[in-house]
Amino acid sequence: MAALAHAITCIVRRDVTVAWRRVHDVVLPLVFFAIVTSLFPLGVGPEPNLLRELAPGVLWVAALLATMLSLNRLFANDYADGTLELLALAPHPLSVLAIAKVASHWLLTGLPLVLMAPLLALSLNLPDKALATLLYSLLLGTPVLSLIGAIGAALTLGLRGGGVLMSALVLPLYTPVLIFGAGAVAQAANGQSAEAHLSVLAAFLALALTLAPWATAAALRVSLD
Amino acid sequence: MHKYASPKIFYPFAGKLLPWLAALTAVLLVTGIYLGLFVAPPDYQQGDTVRIMFIHVPAAWMSMFIYVVMAAAGAIALSWQVKLAEVLASACAPIGASFTLLALVSGSLWGKPMWGTWWAWDARLTSELILLFLYLGFMALQASIEDPRRAARACAILALVGVVNIPIIHFSVEWWNTLHQAASVSKLGKPSIHIDILIPLLVMFGAFKAFFATTVLMRMRNELLERERETQWVAQVVEQDK
Amino acid sequence: MNWTEFFAMGGHAVYIWPVYGIAAVILAFNVIQPVTRRRTVFKRLRQYYRIKSKAR
Numbered sequence: 001m002a003a004l005a006h007a008i009t010c011i012v013r014r015d016v017t018v019a020w021r022r023v024h025d026v027v028l029p030l031v032f033f034a035i036v037t038s039l040f041p042l043g044v045g046p047e048p049n050l051l052r053e054l055a056p057g058v059l060w061v062a063a064l065l066a067t068m069l070s071l072n073r074l075f076a077n078d079y080a081d082g083t084l085e086l087l088a089l090a091p092h093p094l095s096v097l098a099i100a101k102v103a104s105h106w107l108l109t110g111l112p113l114v115l116m117a118p119l120l121a122l123s124l125n126l127p128d129k130a131l132a133t134l135l136y137s138l139l140l141g142t143p144v145l146s147l148i149g150a151i152g153a154a155l156t157l158g159l160r161g162g163g164v165l166m167s168a169l170v171l172p173l174y175t176p177v178l179i180f181g182a183g184a185v186a187q188a189a190n191g192q193s194a195e196a197h198l199s200v201l202a203a204f205l206a207l208a209l210t211l212a213p214w215a216t217a218a219a220l221r222v223s224l225d
Numbered sequence: 226m227h228k229y230a231s232p233k234i235f236y237p238f239a240g241k242l243l244p245w246l247a248a249l250t251a252v253l254l255v256t257g258i259y260l261g262l263f264v265a266p267p268d269y270q271q272g273d274t275v276r277i278m279f280i281h282v283p284a285a286w287m288s289m290f291i292y293v294v295m296a297a298a299g300a301i302a303l304s305w306q307v308k309l310a311e312v313l314a315s316a317c318a319p320i321g322a323s324f325t326l327l328a329l330v331s332g333s334l335w336g337k338p339m340w341g342t343w344w345a346w347d348a349r350l351t352s353e354l355i356l357l358f359l360y361l362g363f364m365a366l367q368a369s370i371e372d373p374r375r376a377a378r379a380c381a382i383l384a385l386v387g388v389v390n391i392p393i394i395h396f397s398v399e400w401w402n403t404l405h406q407a408a409s410v411s412k413l414g415k416p417s418i419h420i421d422i423l424i425p426l427l428v429m430f431g432a433f434k435a436f437f438a439t440t441v442l443m444r445m446r447n448e449l450l451e452r453e454r455e456t457q458w459v460a461q462v463v464e465q466d467k
Numbered sequence: 468m469n470w471t472e473f474f475a476m477g478g479h480a481v482y483i484w485p486v487y488g489i490a491a492v493i494l495a496f497n498v499i500q501p502v503t504r505r506r507t508v509f510k511r512l513r514q515y516y517r518i519k520s521k522a523r
Contacts, residue, residue, distance in 0.1 A: 436494065
C-alpha cells in the first residue's frame with residue numbers, strides 16, 4: 001500500500017516538475033481559456049444583459065475546450081519517451097497510476113481554470129451571487145473532464161489525426177457535464193437554487209472516478225500492445 | 226452454441242438465415258406501413274402527423290438498442306477475444322447511425338407542426354444528437370486504426386464508455402420538464418395510446434428489428450470474408466461463387 | 468378512398484411524406500451498401516488469391 005502511495009506521489013511530482021520546465025505547455029490552455037471567453041463579446045456585442053445571459057455557457061464551453069487542448073499532454077509525452085510502457089509494466093494497478101496522471105493533469109490545468117474563472121466571469125457580467133456556484137460547478141466538473149479526457153487520450157495514442165479524433169470522441173461525452181455545469185451557474189444567476197445541478201455533477205464525478213480509470217488503463221493497454 | 230462462434234460455421238449459417246429474415250422484414254415493413262398510413266386513424270389533437278410516430282419512435286428505439294448490442298458485443302470481444310463479437314460490433318455501427326439519423330430527421334419533421342420549431346434543444350432530441358456523434362466517433366476511431374484487432378478492442382472500450390449515455394437518454398425525459406412528448410410506450414407501464422395506434426407501432430418495431438438482423442448479418446459476412454481471407458474455407462467460398 | 472385527401476394528409480403532407488421518403492432512402496442505402504460491398508469483396512479476394520498463387 002505504501003509502495004502504491006509512493007508511486008502515485010512520484011508520478012504527480014514528476015509531472016509537476018516537468019510542467020515547471022515546460023511552462024508554456026501548461027499556460028497555453030489557460031491563455032486559450034481567456035482568449036475564447038473574450039471572443040464572445042467581440043462576436044455578439046458588448047450589450048451587458050446579453051453577456052450576462054451567455055456568461056454561464058460561454059465560461060463552461062471555454063473551460064471545456066481549454067481542457068480538450070491540454071489533453072494531448074496527458075500521455076503523449078510519456079508515450080514518446082517510453083515512460084508509459086514502464087508504467088504499464090510496473091507492479092501497480094495501471095488504473096491507479098492512470099488516476100495519478102489525471103490528478104497531476106487536473107492540478108496543472110483544471111485547478112488553474114477554476115481559479116481564473118471568477119475573473120473572466122466578471123468580464124462577462126455574471127452576477128456576483130453566481131460566482132460561488134461557478135466555482136463549485138467547475139471544481140466538480142473539471143476533474144470529470146480530465147477523467148473522461150484521459151480515456152480519449154489513451155484510445156488515440158499514436159494515431160495520425162489524433163488530436164481532432166480525440167476531440168470528436170470526447171466532446172460528446174462531455175455534454176452532460178456541460179449541461180449541468182452551465183445549468184447550475186445559470187440557476188444561481190437567476191437567484192434560484194443550483195443544488196440539484198451540483199448534486200448531479202457530484203454524481204458524475206463519483207461515476208467518473210469509479211469507471212474512468214479502468215477504461216483508461218484498458219485503453220492504454222490496447223494502445224501499447 | 227460455441228460452435229457458431231467460429232467464423233467458418235457462422236458464415237453459412239447466417240447465409241441460410243438471411244432469406245428468411247429478409248422475407249420477414251419485408252412482410253413486417255409492408256404491414257406496418259400499410260397499417261400506419263391507411264388504417265390508423267388521425268389523432269384528435271395531432272391530426273395526421275401522428276403517422277410520423279410510426280417511423281420516429283421505432284427508429285429512436287433502434288438507435289439505442291443497436292448501441293447496446295454494439296457495446297455488449299464489444300464487451301465480449303474485450304473479455305474473451307471472440308472474433309465474431311468484434312465483427313458484430315463493427316457491423317452494428319453504420320446501421321445504428323442510420324437509425325439515429327432517421328430518428329433525428331423524423332423527430333424534427335414531427336416537431337415542426339406540433340410545437341412550431343424545426344429543432345428544439347430539449348433533453349431527448351439533444352441526447353439523440355449526441356448518440357449520433359458517438360456512433361460517428363466509433364466509426365472514425367475504427368477507421369483510424371489499421372490492425373483490426375486493436376481497432377475492435379479500442380472501439381469496444383469507447384462503446385462501453387458511451388453506453389453510460391444510454392440511461393441518461395432514457396431518463397432525461399423524466400429528469401427535465403421539456404417540450405418533448407413523454408414516453409408513452411414503456412415495457413413496464415401500460416401504453417397511454419389507443420390500440421389502433423399501438424398495433425402499427427408494434428409492427429414497425431418488429432419490422433425495424435428484423436431489418437437490423439438482416440442487414441447486420443449481411444455486413445458481418447462481408448467483414449468475415451475479408452478478415453479470414455487466409456483461411457481455406459474463405460478460399461473455397463470465393464471459388465464456389467461464380 | 469379519396470386519394471387526393473389521402474395525399475394531402477390533412478394539410479400536413481409536407482411533413483409526413485418526407486419522413487417516409489427519407490426512411491425509404493435510409494433503409495434502401497442500408498440494403499444496397501452491403502450488397503455492393505459483397506461484390507467488391509469477392510472481386511478483391513479473387514484478385515488476391517490469383518496473385519498469391521502466382522507468387523508461390
